[in-house]
Amino acid sequence: MSLVLEESPGSGLSVSRLVFYSLVFLATGLWIVHRRRQQTRLFKLGNKIPGPAALPLIGNALLALGKTPSEIMQLSLEFAQRYLHVVRVWLGPRLYIFLTDPDDAEVILNSQVHINKSDDYRFFAPWLGEGLLISSGEKWRSHRKMIAPTFHINILKSFVGVFNQNSKNVVEKMKPEIGKTFDVHDYMSGVTVDILLETAMGINRKTQDESGFDYAMAVMKMCDIIHQRHYKFWLRFDAIFKFTAFFKQQFKLLNIIHGLTNKVIKEKKKTYFENKAKGIIPPTLEELTRSPDDVTDPNVDTKTLADNVFKGLRDDLDFNDENDVGEKKRLAFLDLMIESAQNGTNNITDHEIKEEVDTIMFEGHDTTAAGSSFVLCLLGIYQDIQAKVYDELYEIFGDSDRPATFEDTLHMKYLERVILESLRLYPPVPIIARKLKQDVQIHTSNYILPAGATVVIGTYKIHRSPKFYNKPEVFNPDNFLPENTQNRHYYSFIPFSAGPRSCVGRKYAMLKLKILLSTILRNYKTISDVPENKFTLQGDIILKRSDGFRVRIEPRKRVPSFA
Numbered sequence: 001m002s003l004v005l006e007e008s009p010g011s012g013l014s015v016s017r018l019v020f021y022s023l024v025f026l027a028t029g030l031w032i033v034h035r036r037r038q039q040t041r042l043f044k045l046g047n048k049i050p051g052p053a054a055l056p057l058i059g060n061a062l063l064a065l066g067k068t069p070s071e072i073m074q075l076s077l078e079f080a081q082r083y084l085h086v087v088r089v090w091l092g093p094r095l096y097i098f099l100t101d102p103d104d105a106e107v108i109l110n111s112q113v114h115i116n117k118s119d120d121y122r123f124f125a126p127w128l129g130e131g132l133l134i135s136s137g138e139k140w141r142s143h144r145k146m147i148a149p150t151f152h153i154n155i156l157k158s159f160v161g162v163f164n165q166n167s168k169n170v171v172e173k174m175k176p177e178i179g180k181t182f183d184v185h186d187y188m189s190g191v192t193v194d195i196l197l198e199t200a201m202g203i204n205r206k207t208q209d210e211s212g213f214d215y216a217m218a219v220m221k222m223c224d225i226i227h228q229r230h231y232k233f234w235l236r237f238d239a240i241f242k243f244t245a246f247f248k249q250q251f252k253l254l255n256i257i258h259g260l261t262n263k264v265i266k267e268k269k270k271t272y273f274e275n276k277a278k279g280i281i282p283p284t285l286e287e288l289t290r291s292p293d294d295v296t297d298p299n300v301d302t303k304t305l306a307d308n309v310f311k312g313l314r315d316d317l318d319f320n321d322e323n324d325v326g327e328k329k330r331l332a333f334l335d336l337m338i339e340s341a342q343n344g345t346n347n348i349t350d351h352e353i354k355e356e357v358d359t360i361m362f363e364g365h366d367t368t369a370a371g372s373s374f375v376l377c378l379l380g381i382y383q384d385i386q387a388k389v390y391d392e393l394y395e396i397f398g399d400s401d402r403p404a405t406f407e408d409t410l411h412m413k414y415l416e417r418v419i420l421e422s423l424r425l426y427p428p429v430p431i432i433a434r435k436l437k438q439d440v441q442i443h444t445s446n447y448i449l450p451a452g453a454t455v456v457i458g459t460y461k462i463h464r465s466p467k468f469y470n471k472p473e474v475f476n477p478d479n480f481l482p483e484n485t486q487n488r489h490y491y492s493f494i495p496f497s498a499g500p501r502s503c504v505g506r507k508y509a510m511l512k513l514k515i516l517l518s519t520i521l522r523n524y525k526t527i528s529d530v531p532e533n534k535f536t537l538q539g540d541i542i543l544k545r546s547d548g549f550r551v552r553i554e555p556r557k558r559v560p561s562f563a
């Protein structure tokens with residue numbers, strides 16, 4: 001006997017529909033079984049890892065309740081102390097595993113498999129879409145391949161003029177603060193956005209109208225909202241966030257940010273086609289990175305101290321750095337992306353270009369603003385170290401007011417050590433989080449980190465390990481003397497992360513920091529009355545001082561300390 005279901009006008013259920021619903025039912029069933037198995041495995045393996053006692057359902061969520069960001073930071077450091085290299089925390093059904101040994105960090109960061117960002121990055125999605133920071137899989141891989149070369153040292157050298165001009169502007173802006181105590185982060189944040197507007201989008205102070213200023217303010221405020229969502233746990237739930245004033249504000253800010261990015265892309269494309277019609281074709285990325293015209297003496301070794309410090313981290317930033325494109329051929333990252341999309345080198349849509357430009361604006365902003373602010377505070381405390389920095393600058397520039405060249409930055413070796421040491425003690429990105437797709441066996445113990453867990457690499461803690469640094473809590477730029485770095489574990493210093501997902505802007509950041517800080521320090525002496533042990537740190541997504549980066553400045557007399 002065979003059963004035939006025929007589609008009749010009144011029956012309401014056709015064979016095809018029945019098959020469809022059965023398949024959906026089966027797939028849902030299988031998915032539930034798979035999830036339960038995965039969750040059971042997560043619980044089983046997760047609970048073998050040491051960590052604070054967890055309550056049913058909510059896990060350790062109460063630990064963070066009612067705590068300020070700096071108290072949470074303090075608590076995390078206490079855990080890292082108590083549980084040594086690996087500790088687990090349950091936030092409801094979510095398993096977080098914190099790793100603070102460079103060997104274990106290397107297993108995760110150097111892998112081509114564990115490259116997916118944790119769910120905590122989702123707050124960036126309305127702003128950055130699927131830009132490089134949060135995308136994964138093939139999209140991330142192909143965009144990384146396209147964007148990494150736009151940070152070629154030749155392109156960066158062409159930004160030296162922009163770095164100088166904006167550094168000079170901020171020196172002028174800071175003048176009214178002479179003799180007062182003020183938060184230097186406000187200034188570092190402003191100048192960083194100005195520099196990014198110019199280097200990422202090609203908008204400078206002369207061409208920038210009100211929308212440039214509004215954009216800069218909106219970027220800063222959006223960073224604030226995302227910080228709030230990280231440490232106020234109720235704001236993590238979209239259902240609650242949508243009913244808060246932050247959501248309305250975010251909506252308005254994103255309109256400003258995306259509005260300007262879209263407008264600039266449209267205008268740039270129009271100009272591109274107008275120029276093309278006139279036969280004016282901008283140089284390609286290939287030409288720019290291979291151009292023989294030269295500003296740098298070919299006999300000068302362009303490798304910096306930082307290049308040597310980071311050489312073991314196996315990223316994709318060490319291209320052939322020999323040639324210099326020169327100022328006249330300066331193109332913003334946006335121009336380079338439009339050009340490569342139009343000439344067929346890269347298959348990238350306008351929408352994707354927008355996501356990448358927005359990502360660069362975010363990643364390049366808060367990180368370098370915090371990094372430079374820490375340096376100015378630390379030098380304000382350690383006057384002897386500041387005097388050495390100034391003496392080095394005096395040796396390069398004398399009492400002249402001339403802007404720095406790329407070659408000058410190669411001679412700023414002590415300043416570079418100061419920057420690296422500051423990034424060691426106060427890494428602007430204090431933790432890096434990844435979601436595991438597969439189980440991982442770590443090096444330092446027998447624990448297996450299960451697929452589905454979020455692994456958090458504790459950069460801040462790794463950087464202060466007595467195993468790798470003599471007197472790890474002491475600010476000592478000599479930690480980066482070549483003789484002290486050459487035999488140190490590469491993953492004991494990872495301010496820019498490492499491996500395939502390392503910071504694509506590392507070289508940009510180091511060059512910019514050297515020009516910005518040297519210009520400020522040639523003009524002002526910084527003084528800080530707050531010792532390091534009184535810094536109140538808050539480490540949500542970017543490490544900052546919640547007590548503010550307070551310093552005083554005095555005009556420089558332009559004589560070396562030994563005079």
Ligand code: HEM
Nearest residue numbers: 132133363364367368371428429495496497503504505509
């Ligand atoms: C002192 C300054 C900086 C520090 C300490 C820093 C640090 C980092 C770190 C740790 C990551 C990895 C984040 C993670 O995996 O969660 C990262 C990624 C990234 N950074 Fe930076 N960064 C700095 C400056 C910059 C600048 C100036 C730019 C661009 C102009 C930039 C662009 C990016 C991008 C696009 C990514 C995502 C890379 C990817 O996932 O492939 N960063 N940065």
